[in-house]
Amino acid sequence: MSEKTSDAVTKKDVRKAAIRYMFMACNTFNYENQQAPAVVYGLSKVLRKIHKKDEDYKASLNNHFNYFNTTTWMANLLLGASVAMEEKDGIKSKDAVQAFKTGMMGPLAGIGDTLVWVLYPTIMGSIAGYMGLQGNPTGAIIWLLLNVFFFFFRVELFDLGHTSGLKLITALGDKLNVFTEAASIMGLTVIGALIPSVVKMTIPIAFKTGKVSLPIQTEILDKIMPALLPAVLTFVVYKLLASKKFSVTQIIFMVIGLALVCSFFGILGV
Amino acid sequence: MEIIQGILIIALAFWMVLDQQGFVITTWFPAIIGMIAGIIMGDMTTAMIIAGTFQLMALGVANIGGSSVPNYGLATLVGIYVAIRTTHDVEHAKAVALAVGVPVGMLGIQLDVLGKLLNSYVSHAAQKALNLGKFKKMERIFWLGPLIFGLTTALPTALCVLFGDKLVRLILDVVPKWFTDGLSIAGSMLPVVGIALLLQFMPVKKYLTMLLIGFVVSAYLKLxxxxxxxxxxxxAYYYFTQNMKKTPAAATAGAASTDALDEGDDFDE
Structure with a gap:
């Protein structure tokens, strides 16, 4: 290469990127591109070092503005490796970075959300909550200290992604595909379970004939299939998104509008 | 002293949402928030009893996949503040904390939905600044995100610190019930957008079986x-071990990436 197009990325830059991303994580969360702004914020400094040309820098960041959502703890590994990819191949790596990120975020979200947001708080919450009822803060203090430990662990995870993420990918080669497929299998199982447990819709209306009352939700819909409405809604939104006729923002406002109208007429209840 | 305590409580409210969504050290889980509030208010025992009550209520309530859940941390914080200010009897404090904390925590759902909606505009503004080449401006715009989320918890807390719980009840009374209910309903429907988006990027058609199994086991068997x-x-383990035997590890990373991209197009149609 005749002219210098990028500066060397130091360990300090990587740490800084890790901490920047970890701070922002879900603090710019929106229903449209979800964690993408946080990714841009996190990587903006280190990518500026890699892409000296303004055009390349813009292209790279615009690429990171694409929808991104996974468990933030797991994202560190992905983003560390993404930085390494852009470091190696410059802006040419753009599509590979995007494919890598979108290929891994779903499977990792399925695994990560269960570990980080369900398992860990349930165990620590039961212990700390039980001790708390007796006025004892010990459980809460242990929980806090564990969080501090995990904080540093996550910084290391970003580092690991940066130093060996690519090596891992190259070494695994075709096997990475097997791994991604296996992770997708687990991820989809968990997402299938998320639909009835996270998306909630209830119809509070009941048919009344004389003294007999027939609640629609419990006596009709639940008899056909539990979580019928969430399943239908997921299918409809999935198809709307796939059709690309509406932007994500439009779909969000459609859902809110539907909720408000249904609430006004008492069709849906809390 | 009381003024300082009030300010610290509001600051903690501002911080806790940012930490929950970012560093995850103090979190907004009731037990830890209660412990810190106990230090601020100088009554650890009462604070922890209230926090423990809310913590056990909050078990199993996870805000995953972009869902909005009642903010039990906010409930704990406001509950502890008002309870310790108004009474010295532990059982009475618990009742006061529940009466004040629960409605405020519920209000947290609506404010969270609002924060996530507003952040769409933050993202748009930042990307616009980027494309105009105003990189410094872009960095500054991003800070609106944490500011918005911090205010979603700091504002209701500040109102409770200043006016007690009366104002929160007043707000909940003045705004029509169908509207607050509607926002709550929207809050429990909107995760569907995140789930559907995630599904766009995953091999749904290939592994529809898994999606169905997950759904059935959760919806019918309540596992x-x-x-x-x-x-x-x-x-996944079965698939992995079965396929690792077959696959020769000769292909390059480049091939793996393009494969992933091809798949992306496949179920995107």
């Missing part, structure tokens, strides 16, 4: 999500 994750892991 907790952790059990379902283990089930998913079992399928």
């Amino acid at each position: 907790p999500i952790l059990g379902i994750a283990i089930l998913g892991f079992a399928f």
Whole structure:
């Protein structure tokens, strides 16, 4: 290469990127591109070092503005490796970075959300909550200290992604595909379970004939299939998104509008 | 002293949402928030009893996949503040904390939905600044995100610190019930957008079986999500071990990436 197009990325830059991303994580969360702004914020400094040309820098960041959502703890590994990819191949790596990120975020979200947001708080919450009822803060203090430990662990995870993420990918080669497929299998199982447990819709209306009352939700819909409405809604939104006729923002406002109208007429209840 | 305590409580409210969504050290889980509030208010025992009550209520309430849940941390914080200010009897304090904390925590759902909606505009503004080449401006715009989220918890807390719980009840009374209910309903429907988006990027058609199994086991058998994750892991492990034997490890990373991209197009149609 005749002219210098990028500066060397130091360990300090990587740490800084890790901490920047970890701070922002879900603090710019929106229903449209979800964690993408946080990714841009996190990587903006280190990518500026890699892409000296303004055009390349813009292209790279615009690429990171694409929808991104996974468990933030797991994202560190992905983003560390993404930085390494852009470091190696410059802006040419753009599509590979995007494919890598979108290929891994779903499977990792399925695994990560269960570990980080369900398992860990349930165990620590039961212990700390039980001790708390007796006025004892010990459980809460242990929980806090564990969080501090995990904080540093996550910084290391970003580092690991940066130093060996690519090596891992190259070494695994075709096997990475097997791994991604296996992770997708687990991820989809968990997402299938998320639909009835996270998306909630209830119809509070009941048919009344004389003294007999027939609640629609419990006596009709639940008899056909539990979580019928969430399943239908997921299918409809999935198809709307796939059709690309509406932007994500439009779909969000459609859902809110539907909720408000249904609430006004008492069709849906809390 | 009381003024300082009030300010610290509001600051903690501002910080806790940012930490929960970012560093995850103090979090907004009631037990830890209660412990810190106990230090601020100088009454650890009462604070921890209230926090423990809310913590056990909050078990199993996870805000995953972009869902909005009642903010039990906010409930704990406001509950502890008002309770310790108004009474010295522990049982009475618990009742006061529940009466004040629960409605404020519920208000947290609506404010969270609002924060996530507003952040769409933050993202748009930042990307616009980027494309105009105003990189410094872009960095500054991003800070509106944490500011918005911090205010979603700091504002209701500040109102409670200043006016007690009366104002929160007044707000909940003045705004029509169908509207607040509607926002709550929207809050429990909107995760569907995140789930559907995630599905766009995953091989849904290829592994529809897994999606259906997960759904059935959760909806019909009511198995907790952790059990379902283990089930998913079992399928994944089987697939992994079976296929690792077959696959020769000759292909390059480049091939793997393009494969992933091709798949992306496949179920995107």
